[in-house]
Amino acid sequence: MNTPGQFFDEMRDGAQARTPYSDYEAWFAQQNTDRLARKSQEAEAFFRRTGITFNVYGASDAEERLIPFDLVPRILSSREWTKLSRGIDQRVCAINAFLNDIYNRQEILRAGIIPVDLISRNEAFLPQMMDFSPPGEVYTHIVGTDIVRTGENDFYVLEDNARTPSGVSYMLENRETMLQMFPELFSRIRVQRVSDYPKNLRRSLESSAPASCNGRPCVVVLTPGIHNSAYFEHSFLADQMGVELVEGHDLRVVDGHIAMRTTKGYKVIDVIYRRVDDEFLDPLTFNPTSMLGVPGIMDVYRAGNITIANAPGTGVADDKAIYSYMPDIIEFYTGEKAILKNVQTFRCSEPGALRYVLDNLADLVVKEVHGSGGYGMLVGPAASRKELADFADKLRARPGNYIAQPTLSLSTCPIFTGADLAPRHVDLRPFALVSPSGVNITPGGLTRVALTEGSLVVNSSQGGGTKDTWVLED
Amino acid sequence: MFRFLERAENTARLIEAGFRIALTRSSDAESEWQSVIITSAVQPQYDARYDGYDSTRVTDFLLRDPDNPGSVLSVMKMARDNARLVRTALTTEVWSAVNETWMLFCDLLREPVPETELPHVLATIRQQSALVRGALHGTMLRNDIFDFCRLGTFIERTDSTARIIDVKYYALLPAPTFVGSRIDNVQWETLLRSVSGHRSFRWAEDGEFNAPNIARFLILDRRMPRSLSFSVAQIVDNLSYIAEEYGTRMPCHDLADDLRARLKDRDIASIFEEGLHEFISSILQDTARLGLQIEEDYRFNR
Numbered sequence: 155m156n157t158p159g160q161f162f163d164e165m166r167d168g169a170q171a172r173t174p175y176s177d178y179e180a181w182f183a184q185q186n187t188d189r190l191a192r193k194s195q196e197a198e199a200f201f202r203r204t205g206i207t208f209n210v211y212g213a214s215d216a217e218e219r220l221i222p223f224d225l226v227p228r229i230l231s232s233r234e235w236t237k238l239s240r241g242i243d244q245r246v247c248a249i250n251a252f253l254n255d256i257y258n259r260q261e262i263l264r265a266g267i268i269p270v271d272l273i274s275r276n277e278a279f280l281p282q283m284m285d286f287s288p289p290g291e292v293y294t295h296i297v298g299t300d301i302v303r304t305g306e307n308d309f310y311v312l313e314d315n316a317r318t319p320s321g322v323s324y325m326l327e328n329r330e331t332m333l334q335m336f337p338e339l340f341s342r343i344r345v346q347r348v349s350d351y352p353k354n355l356r357r358s359l360e361s362s363a364p365a366s367c368n369g370r371p372c373v374v375v376l377t378p379g380i381h382n383s384a385y386f387e388h389s390f391l392a393d394q395m396g397v398e399l400v401e402g403h404d405l406r407v408v409d410g411h412i413a414m415r416t417t418k419g420y421k422v423i424d425v426i427y428r429r430v431d432d433e434f435l436d437p438l439t440f441n442p443t444s445m446l447g448v449p450g451i452m453d454v455y456r457a458g459n460i461t462i463a464n465a466p467g468t469g470v471a472d473d474k475a476i477y478s479y480m481p482d483i484i485e486f487y488t489g490e491k492a493i494l495k496n497v498q499t500f501r502c503s504e505p506g507a508l509r510y511v512l513d514n515l516a517d518l519v520v521k522e523v524h525g526s527g528g529y530g531m532l533v534g535p536a537a538s539r540k541e542l543a544d545f546a547d548k549l550r551a552r553p554g555n556y557i558a559q560p561t562l563s564l565s566t567c568p569i570f571t572g573a574d575l576a577p578r579h580v581d582l583r584p585f586a587l588v589s590p591s592g593v594n595i596t597p598g599g600l601t602r603v604a605l606t607e608g609s610l611v612v613n614s615s616q617g618g619g620t621k622d623t624w625v626l627e628d
Numbered sequence: 629m630f631r632f633l634e635r636a637e638n639t640a641r642l643i644e645a646g647f648r649i650a651l652t653r654s655s656d657a658e659s660e661w662q663s664v665i666i667t668s669a670v671q672p673q674y675d676a677r678y679d680g681y682d683s684t685r686v687t688d689f690l691l692r693d694p695d696n697p698g699s700v701l702s703v704m705k706m707a708r709d710n711a712r713l714v715r716t717a718l719t720t721e722v723w724s725a726v727n728e729t730w731m732l733f734c735d736l737l738r739e740p741v742p743e744t745e746l747p748h749v750l751a752t753i754r755q756q757s758a759l760v761r762g763a764l765h766g767t768m769l770r771n772d773i774f775d776f777c778r779l780g781t782f783i784e785r786t787d788s789t790a791r792i793i794d795v796k797y798y799a800l801l802p803a804p805t806f807v808g809s810r811i812d813n814v815q816w817e818t819l820l821r822s823v824s825g826h827r828s829f830r831w832a833e834d835g836e837f838n839a840p841n842i843a844r845f846l847i848l849d850r851r852m853p854r855s856l857s858f859s860v861a862q863i864v865d866n867l868s869y870i871a872e873e874y875g876t877r878m879p880c881h882d883l884a885d886d887l888r889a890r891l892k893d894r895d896i897a898s899i900f901e902e903g904l905h906e907f908i909s910s911i912l913q914d915t916a917r918l919g920l921q922i923e924e925d926y927r928f929n930r
Contacts, residue, residue, distance in 0.1 A: 333651060338743040340651040341683065347652050352830075353837065370836065396830025 162305045162565040163577055164228065174231040174626055177343045182226075182575075190225065191572050193335050197223050200334065206327050206386055222619035223328060224569040225335065228580060228601040232346070235625040238301065238309060238584065239595045241494035244484060246297045246586045246593055249316055249471045251487035253293040256470060257283045267482050276476075277524060278469030280432065282439055286456050288465045289364045290590035295427070295463035296355070297586045298322070298599075301494070303565040310495045310562065312581065314480070316472040317464060318429050321600040321620075322585050323387040326351060326394070328600075328622040344627040346597035351585070352394035354594050355427075358587040362461050363424040371424035373397045374414060376405070378430050378446045388429050402430070407450040412460045425461040432466045474523045474557045475501060497562060503554040511558040512549060515542050518558040519610075520549065533610060535561055564610055567621065569603060579604045581612050582623065597625035629710035630764075630780035632703040633726075637757035638788040639690055639700050640750045642667060645821035647746060650683055653814060660818065661686040667795045667822075670698050687746060692737045700753060704733050719767040722760065729756040772873050775866045779922065782866070786859040786915050792822045793846055793856075794908045800843040802900060816842055823854040843904065844896040856911060857891045863918070864888045870926075878925035883918045887911070 165171060171179035201207075201220050230238070255261050256273060263270050273279050298319025300312040329348050333340060356373060363371035377388035379401050392399035404415045405423075413420035428435065434444035439452040454460050470476065476483075478499035484492040500507040500518075511518060520532040532545045549556055566577035584599030601621040602612035612618040646664040650657035661681035665674045670689070673696055678685050693699045708730035711723055718726075732752065741749050768774045793800065799815035816837060820826040829845055832852070849855045864884050871877045890911070899907050923929050 333648070334747045336744070337647065337651060337747055341657075341743060345652075349652065393827075394830070396827075396832075 161563050161577070162303065164303070164565050164567045174229040178227065178229060181339060181342065187573055190570055194225055194570060194572070197225060197331050197335060200331055204327065206323070221324065221614045222605060223331065224603055224619050224621050226568050226570050226575065227332065227622045227624045228567050229624045229626065232626055232628045235597055237493070242299050242584055242586050242595055243593045244488055244490065244493050245299060245311065245314060246294060246588055248484040248487045249297070249314060250293050250588060252483050253468055253471055254287060254291055257467065258285060258287065262483070262486055265486070267486055268479050272475055273470065276470050276473060278467065278473055280467035282452055283465070283467040289458065289461045290362050292362050292588050292590060293465040293468050295358060295362055295588055297588065298583045299586065301582045301584065302562055304563050310497045312497060314472045314477065316468045319583070319585065320384045320387055321583055322351065323390040324620050325585065325598060325600045325623065328620055332622045346625045346627055348596050348598050351596045352391065354587055355391065356395040356397065358589040358594060359425045359427055359463055361589045361591045362463060364458050364461055366459060367424040372422065373425040373427065374400045374423050376400055376402070376426050376428040376430055384429065402446045402448050405448045407454055410454060410457060410459055412448060412451060412454050423460070425463060427463045432469065435466060474521055478557065497559045500558040502549060502556040502558060508549065508553045512546055515546060517561060519561055520545065520556050520558045523555055523557060533561070561610070567603065569605065576607070578607070579610050579612065580621070598623040629707050629714070630777045631784040632707035632710070633757060633760055634781045634784040635698065635703045636700045636707070636753060638784070639668060639698070640753035641824055642822050643687055643690055644750045645818050647683060648821060649818050656814060658682065663795050667791050668698055669791060670696055683743065688740050691741060701733060701737050704730050717773045719763070721763040721767045725760045725763040729760060732756060772870050775869045778866045779863060782859045782862040783915060783919050785854060786856060786863065787912065789823060789846060789854050789856055789859065790908055790912045790915065792819065794912065797904045797908055800839045800904060802839050819846065825852060825854065828852060840896050847899065848891065848894060848896060860888050860891055880918060880921040880925045883914070883921050887914050887918060
């Protein structure tokens, strides 16, 4: 296993605090650990009382769980952030251009930059989206880019979550919790605000409304319902934006528009921020057994009478096989080199790569091309010999289903253990809003932290926690 | 007594809004604390005592200072003294809620409140206010005593909301229409937070952040429980219950009706035309006059 010191620690460089953390460290040195331990419990009580919980699929015991919150913030300097946000901006613009191209002229396939197979045999590619442009030509209204760090200036994009990224409610509530618990920190240290996110989200969605919409656009949040793991977030965002939270059965097609059931009759809506997967969106077009969607919504969509955010079929851009082509995609559409690096990725569909992956399995992380949430992946260095052998069989059986990446030396940031600080691995998911009027990225994002010593898996469904993420003012 | 209770609660809200802005918007802290002091109508007393505005001194002055007649501790003492005077007019639950609140505040505000404890202290003040209000609504006979309690609450609330608007009225003037009238004004957030209206504003009819909408929300929206229109309507209603029970109208009834007429069936454009500042100033004066008239008409002055 890895020993401390081998990883880039974001708080300490040897015995010294790194510059972004120097004020925090000075504050921390004066704290009494009993008080911090008490604060830590208060935070948990706060999350419980507010109902910030999530459900784990397949867990039979406690239905609603809390994501553990760690009270040590993750801190970025404004210079570090500027570079990150420029990189994210570039990436989301390229992803939108890519989607618009893939669903229309497919120039990138004609130019031979991406193999045709990767699109035509991709489950996330929706032929129903061909030869059609959504309102304002925006496909991914909300993007949550997963970023990891390995050194002072080394940031890598791990995944582009272009379907329905979740976690933004934790970004907001973690900050509220910190403001409540440690107000004195915020008067000493200037941190950029995140609280405008809901207002910006509503504006961004409104400006993506169909051209035919007159007056102020009506926006709703579409949720699969209270049993969904992210239901808290759906209700939270609707409430914070001041828009209705609806389920599929609240909506229907009325005179060529989508309308919602209200106590005063049906009301036409213009923009749906949907947290329902593509497959369940329209039983007439996709999964016929879906009870979560709206029959006929795809026809209304293609007629240009509703905006669906994110657009159906955006999953083709955050596929892990497409991911490996991202630097080429960025260059193709923006003419610039990618600002943020990609992690080296082996496509197991290629025989040479497959051979390399099988030979080096113990050093690699192998992921399913369409998987998410940290399920179905193999972390080579942490796997037993039997696990490695079993996984090798799976790889040989369906090589096209997997990609492999070197195990990254993820940076660490300390957590408060109850008595002391201890380094744990972290990642970062900033949130970008895209509309015809531009890209807006909230300074900060969601920092996920692996709470177990040495662990690299930060997913909340697998025991990860979260931290408040600070971007300092200049 | 309920005027004092309402005042304590409003002061807590005001500090909360100021504190948040000071923490989340770096450059505005000093001017923000200054407007909190002006809004509380205690600037002369404050300036006589301190030089410059910062969170420690402003919050201490507004929460604990015995020389500040408007501090939470001072008004709570008066509320509790009043409650003792009229002990027999109150239900046991209302009395014990007031008394417990006073004891709790004395304890909570014995020492200067460190910044680290401020959110907790402010939350307690709000919770205790809710407790007293709940006891009033749940247990009091709906007679003239109840009506006078409500009257005090809404006179104070009208005054408080009008002051909040008055101090920042310039942020609510309609922006020139040529460019970027959608640009956020930092003051809007404070205005809405000072009346705990930042969430309900988003839900109000057309929650779009711009000056006329926010001004209308704070002044004219009848659904907003701290708006001028709502508070004044409550004053008129409670006065009319008293007139009904006593069988006579008094001069204060006419004053209240006049005040109500200035807010009823108005639109925000006509108020802008009249001049927002002038409008709010006159509402403040009329509310003060109404308060005095009620005291006179019902012999609250000894």
